[in-house]
Every structure is written in structure tokens, then in C-alpha cells.
Amino acid sequence: MLALLAVLVPTSATAASGLPLAAATEACAPTPESACIGGTIRTAAGEPAVGVALQVAGVDETVDATTGPDGRWSAAVTSAGTYTVTLDAATLPAGETLRDPAQNPRTVEVTLGQSAGALFPLGAPSTGGGDTDDPPSGGESTTPAPEASGEPGLDSPSPGARGGGINWDRVAQQTVAGLVFGTLLALASVGLSLIFGTTGLSNFAHGEQVTLGGILAYLFTQVVGLPLLLSGAIAVVLAAASGWLQDAVIWHPLRKRRVGMTQQLIVTIGLAITLQYVYQFFLGGSSLRIVRSNPQAVNIGPVYITQQSLISVGIAVVVLGAVSYFLLATRIGRATRAVSDNPALAAASGITVDRIIRLVWTVGAGLAGLGGVTMGLYLNATAWNMGSTLLLLMFAAVTLGGLGTAFGALAGSIVIGLVVELSNLVIPSDMRYAGALVILILVLLLRPQGILGRAERIG
Amino acid sequence: MSAETTSTLAGVSQEPGAAKPDPILVADDVTRRFGGMTAVDVGHLEVQRGAITALIGPNGAGKTTLFNLLTGFDQPNSGRWTFEGRQLAGVPAAKVSRAGMVRTFQLTKALSRMTVMENMRLGASDQPGERLLQALVPPLWKPREREITAKAEELLERFKLLEKKDDFAGSLSGGQRKLLEMARALMSDPTMVMLDEPMAGVNPALTQSLLGHIQGLRDGGTTVLFVEHDMHMVRHISDWVAVMAEGRLVAEGPPGGVMANPAVVDAYLGAHHDTDLGDDSLLSDEVAEQLEAEAEAEAEARSHGQAEGPQTDEGDR
Amino acid sequence: MDWTRILSNVAGELIAPTTAAYALAAIGLNVHFGLTGLLNFGQAGFMLLGAYGFAISTIAGWPLWAAVLVAIGCSVVFALVLGIPTLKLRGDYLAIVTIAAAEIVRIVGRSTALTNLTGASSGLRGDSYKETFQELSPFDDGTSTIGPFTYANNASNSWWVRIVGWALVLLACLLIWRLLNSPWGRVLKGIREDEDAVRSLGKNVYGYKMQALVLGGVIGSLAGVVYVMPRAVQPDSMGRPMTFWVWTILLLGGAATVFGPVLGSMLFWAALMLIKTVGRELIPSTVMRAEQIEQFGWIVVGVTLMLLVIFRPQGILGDKKELAINVR
Incomplete structure (x- = not known):
């Protein structure tokens, strides 16, 4: 129950249509024109919970429902799409709590003519305040949500820490979680940084490159049935190929047409929207588990970590090392840094800037793909919006490290990872991304060149 | 060249930083460093009211940077200056302009x-x-x-x-844009106009009329300070010439005499600067515009402290 | 196939409150981007703050006018907090700061820590704040039918919301038209082109940008109020995608034009409805399920945004000579 709880960006469709609907409290039967959302709520003791108020909010309609004497509730809706079901915790029978408050509200995908369930198990919260025997990071005891269909969000890299005070075990746990998350974030962010450095483009579609890696890994393991390592490798190669293709089809022509940077930035937004819904179109809005079996936990001192996370971090460290070697010690790597430093000068000294940029797109997208695979393993699942959820964190990391400097992206990612995980200790965990975003804003205001960048002559 | 202004300036010593009979602009100890490089280090400079003063020097001498500092478009590391007796150091660009000191830009900023x-x-x-x-x-x-x-x-x-x-x-053509920018600057009846390379990128046919306009301004009572790096351009219209090299003011004097000053010869030749190469006044309009377009497309550095040329502009990311 | 139903659905979108809300939001963004060249990617944040401000103060028992003032006040404060430090930054930095700030508003708003105030992620239920607005309606309760449209007079998705929403849109258009053709608008246009040039002419560029940011934000917050009138205040439905749709609408209709945002909003929502309804009629569910048709609609939106920006950045109503998206 630890994985993938809250939903950071569940907004899928925001279409509006005119017809208001009366709240349906009586039992609902789906017709070809309508659908039902419903469930039964029982107390921890198994008795029906009566009079619990719920609200089903979709894009164009909001329906209220209350549980009947048998604990059942249902709501009729007239259009398909994603609905947010919210249980009013104040209306629960006395002494009852949601077993997992983070799963309230939950989102449900609705298809016309069918019924969809939204379950709210009651009982003692499963994650107690900060006991160390509570499996923390990565969620080894992940049981898929009762109806896994409605979980498009991947907000919770380490949902373990909630509530409780600060104790050293938790600090250690969160620090490790932060380092792991930061390392994986670095893998995903390096491409963003390299692309910004060489082309000046803030690529808002970079998150979708990360998602692509996760989704491809899912497809090859779960649909094709290949072993994880092989499908991971294929995913990375295909992701890199997509970067090459993207530059060839979109960005190179745009540079040739001298399309302005602002315009290109908006194009990346269009691309991000397109890709997100293409992913949803083919794979739906639910979370996709790259590996079905429950991950094995490893216990290092007071710190728990899953094998998947360990392997992911291992791969990430090796690859990041290789990238550093490439940038520092190879001719092409030096050329890349030269382009990043000053494209005009680099061009004048005989570097084919366009070929370097193509290479950067390919490598950057490949790394983002790998970031997506490892992040998907670490988070225990991927989804259509995994990357877009991470996008602003990646921007924060890249900006913090100094826009366009690859090593800055590494350092920045680690810092952001730590901030995100450690802020759990002091602020509610559903606000912890906000901390990273505040840092992003402060850095842009106070030291736009980043922690590793150098102050430059302007103009 | 107007006879009376020339005669007013006749008695002025030909030393860098020389005092003028009626200075409208007085600057002291203005320095600006970019990283390790000192772009501007001017000890003392006075600009005579009602005269045309040319600020010349080879590429990279710091002329435009000094301009940017004086007009509030860049912040100095140190220094103070007064305009009509009013302290202008640290005053934002818009206020400098409202105080009566209006500038134009080297890369024309006509709002296209x-x-x-x-x-x-x-x-x-x-x-x-x-x-x-x-x-x-x-x-x-x-x-x-x-x-x-x-x-x-x-x-x-x-x-x-x-x-x-x-x-x-x-x-408009490049030259017409220069004219427009100058005309636009005059809309607020400034006491002093600061023209940054008004002749750059202007075709020779228009150069004459531009020079005429500048003289017309002076005759109408406006003080003119303009940047140029080609001596020959300024010889005919300026009343006074200040020469910069490597950020410093190295010589001052009337246009006829200052070229003979060894410091000036040194500045142009000794510093291994080629006066003409890379000079965008020699580029055709098309090339200059292309460079400008490129600089815009790069759109990195905002033009605070306007660079000395489009090439540097591109380099500043 | 039931063409009458499809057409009346599509036509219904043209006057829907959501369409009005988005048109209003796009008008606000037009002040930022179209007139001034500010890359505000946080318009949804202004809308969400407006919605929260209105709903929370109404729930606290404040009268309608006070609640509207609170909504406006929230957006003014947000604009100042954002603008004071960032308006001196490069354009793309402003973009990242605004998008992050809007996310922060949403994340904080949906946090369980604020459940008592904002209702956390489930938001605030519509019934809890609609009353003062509906009381103001001159109509009696019931429904009215005009042409093919039948709506309640006052209840949430009503004629009353439509009338007020579109009246606000009209007022905003009038305001933009007046400002666009005034010396004030001229200074903004100059700033959009080259702020250093405008600075050299003695205008306080920073002050003008701030005025534009505040004005556009205020219009955005009113859009937020209109948006939540027929539904609930749901932080997660007012996130980044909303900002992106507003941008698409503005660029579709034409930035820096008076009616561009309105036309853009109408086309945007009508086209989505058309795709949805026609798709459901024509495409067998074995080929595309209902939600896939909807997703297909959004894919079309994304592709449209890309093509628009590349091939017709001035949008439908814009003049290419007057507007190119080229912000420093």
C-alpha cells in the first residue's frame, strides 16, 4: 500500500459539456449513455459504514453520493473519462479512519456502459508514525491498489515517511532515499541539461522521454515477455533512437528555419501534450508495473532499500561515470562542451555543431530513457505521466546545478533528491515537491548561473 | 564644424581628462570589470555642453561599455558621474533618459x-x-x-x-532605421544625445545626410556624444575627440590634432588592433542585418551592456 | 447518426461557461504575452487562486462583492510576489518561475495540511460557495429553453453563469481594445519588441511589466471564479494542463488581438466536442474506446499547438507583420 498513492497530476481530460446531472443516490445501472461509479464501504470490523458522503468529480460533472444502509454507494455519470472520487472523512462512522488516507481522493477511469469501482478500505492506517519496522523506501510490500485502473499519478517516490517526528533512523532512511532518488533524477536530467547547453532550448517534453523509457521497459517485460535487463537495454536504445528521430524531424528543421527559442519552447509543450495523450491512448491511465513480483528488501543498518533500487542506482552510477568520461576525455565529448560553451566559436573552430546537437539529442534521450526505466523500477511502476510529474524537479535540478552544465545537473539532482526526501521530515509529505520548486525559484532569482556555473559577462 | 564651439574649446589642454569651460557631463573613476578583464577604467572625463564630442577607439576599447554605464544600462564596479550637475551613478536607464540624456544603440533598436x-x-x-x-x-x-x-x-x-x-x-533599410532611431530619440527634446556608432551599417549615400543631421542637432543647441571607431568618419563633424584604448581614456583633442598624438597611434597600431577588420561599418547592410538577426535568435544575453559587436554578442551566453 | 444532437452539443460548447472562463483566462494571458511579451506559464495558478479566494471567503460568510475582491486581491498579491523579483529575469526564466509557482499553489492547496481551508485534493464543493452568486440572479428558479439549449436558470451550470461569464468576457475585450489602442498599450508593445529601446526612451519598463502582470492576473483570477461556478474547486483540474490549454487558445485565436482569445476558446472547445461526439458515433468501440476518443482529441490539441507555433504563430486573427513570438 505504500506505492503510488497520491495523484499529482490526474487531470486527463478537461472537456466541458453542458448537461448538469442531479446527484444520484439510488442504485445505478449503466446504460450505453451512462456509467456508474460505486463501491461498498465497511468498517474495520466489517460492518457496513452508513451515511458516508462521497463526491465524484469529473470534468464536466460532479455527483454526490452517500452510502446506504448496506454501505453501498453509487453515482451515475454521463461521460467517459477520469473521475476523482473523494470521501468526506468527516462523515465516517465514529472511530473509523481510512486505512490509507493518501488514497483519498482516488481517481477512476470510466467507460460508458460499465461500472467502475472505487474502494475505500477502513481500518488502522498501515503506516504508523515513523516506526522503523515500517518498510519505507520504494515500498517492498506493494500490493496493487484494489482496482489499479485509476492511478495515473506517480507522486510518491518514497511514500514511506509520513507523520512522526524526527529521529535519526528516519533521517538516515530519508537521506538514503534522497540519494537514490537524486541519482536516478540525475540520469533523467543530464539530457535536459545537455540539450539546453547546446541549443538553448528549455525542453518541456523531456519528461515524456523519461516516460518513454519506462513504458518501453514495461512493454518488453510484460507484453513481449523478455527478461528485464534485455528489455531495459532495448528500451534505452529505442529511446535514444527517438531522440535522434526527434532532432531529425522536428528540431533540426526548426533551427534551420531560424524559429525563435520561445516558439521552440512552446513547440516542446505541444509535443509534451501530444506524447502524454498518445501514451494514454495506447496504455490507458493506469500505472504499469515493469516488474510484477514484489521487490526484495535489503537491510543495511537502519536503512531499508529494495534490490531494484540498489541495482537501479548501480546502473545509474556506472552510466553517469561513463557520461562524465565521455564529456571529459573523448574528442566528441570535448566538442560537445565546446558547443555548449559557445556554439559560434565552436563552429568557427571546425566543429560540426549540427552533428554534435544530433548526438546530444540521441544521448540525452537515451539517458532519459534509462532514467525512466530505473525510475520505473524504483517507484515500482511507471505511467503515462511519470515524466511530466518529474519535469519540474528535473528543471529544478538542472537550474540549481547551472543551466547547461552536465555536471551541474548531477550535483543539482542529488541536492533536489535530498531536499524532496528530507523535507518529508518537517512538512507534510504531499507538499514535499513544493520545497524543491521553491528552491528552483530561489536559485533563478538569486544565482541564475547555478551552484556550479560561473558568473558571466552579460552582453 | 561650428566656429564658435571650436573656439570655446581652443584653450582646452589636449590631455586625457582635460577640464572643459562648460562641461555638461563629468565622470570620475568609472570602472567596469567582466571577470578578470577590465573593460572600462576612466579616471576623469568631461564633455563640453553644446559641442559634438566623438568617442573613438579601436574595437574592444570599452566605448560602448562606457556608454552603457553612463546611460544606466550597465552597472559600474566603481565610479560617479554628473549630468548637468545631477548625480546619475546608479540611476536607472529610464530616469537617465528622462533627465535629458537619450541614447541610441549600435545594433539599431527600431521596434520593427x-x-x-x-x-x-x-x-x-x-x-x-x-x-x-x-x-x-x-x-x-x-x-x-x-x-x-x-x-x-x-x-x-x-x-x-x-x-x-x-x-x-x-x-526600413538599415540606414533608415538609424535615422528613425535618432529621430525617435529627439522626440523628447533631450539636452544631450548619445549616439552609439550612428554610421555603422549605413550606406555611404546616407552617411552624408546623417552627418548633416548630427551637426544640425548641435546647431540647435543639443550636446552630442557619439561613439565611432573610424577616425575618418568623425574628422569633419566633431568639435572634440576623446580616444579610448583598452578601457582607458588615452588622448583628447580637436579632431585635426588628436590623430597625430603618439598615444592614439599606439592605440590603433600598437595594440595590434586592426582598425578595419571586423568592423561592422564595413559590412553590407545584409550581412549586418543577418548578424543582428542571429544575435536576436540566440537571444541569450539581454543587451544590458551592449556588446561591442554582434560576434561578441553571440559569444555571451 | 444523430447530427442534430452532435451539432447542438457542439453549439452548446460555444456558449458554455467553461468556454467563457477559458476565453477570459486567455484574455489575461494576452495582456501578459500578446501585449507585453511576458512568458507566463502559470496562468492556471492565477485562476486557482481566484477560485480559492472567492470560494473560501464565500464559505466564510462574506458577501459576493467582498469575495470577488478577495479573488482579485489574491491574484494581485500573487502577481506582485512573482513579479517583483522575476520581471528582471530572462524570458525563459520567467516561464520556469511562473510554472513552478503555479504548481506550488496547487500542491499547497491540495495538501492535507490545509484540509479545513481548501478541502485538500478533493477541493471545495460547488454548493458551498455558489449561493451568493445564484441569489443575485434576477431569474426565477427553473429551466429555460432557448433554441436547442435547455439549461437551469440559476443552478450551477445555468443561464445565469453563462450570462455573467460572457458579460465579463465582453467587458474584458472592451478593456483590452481600449488599452491596445492607447499610449499605454503602445509602450507595452514596445516592451514586447525590445525593452531596452523603450527604456532608452525614458519609460519605466519594470513598472509597465508589473502593471501588465497584475492586470492579466486579475483577469485570470476572474476566469477562475467563472470556471468553478458550474463545478467544484478542484486543485488538480487547475494544473499545468490548464495553463497549456489557455496558451493553445490564445495562440489559436491570435495573440495581441482583441477577439483572438474568444475565438480561440470557442473553436478549441467546440472542436474537442466535435471530435468526441462524432468519434463516438462513427468509430466502433472495438477500434477506439470512449476514453480513447477523448484522448485522441487531446492529441489533436497537442499537434495543433505545435503546428500553430511553427507555421502560424500569429494565429487566426493575428497579423504576421505585427506579431512574431520572439521574446528575449
């Missing part, structure tokens, strides 16, 4: 997607309709708008741009 007339109107001061709430009530600003328009037409007439008044500024 506005018409020539709108460009001119923007240059005017005291338009109440430029305040948000007054803008909602046309009777409050229409009368002033008519005055502004009349004045703009008169200036455009003088600068031979009147028939272009409804064209987009972007459709």
Missing part, C-alpha cells in the same frame, strides 16, 4: 513590428495616456497625442522618413 509613426510617438515624453488608468479615458490623452503626432511628422519630414510613416519599422 510597430509602424514608424508609433516608434516616434513612443519617444515622446509627458503623454498622460501612458498611465494605465488615464489610458482608459481618451479625452485625457488625445490632445497631447495630437501634439506628439505633429511633432513626429515634423521630425520625420526633417529626416526624410515622412512618406514611410505608416510602414512597419522592420521594412
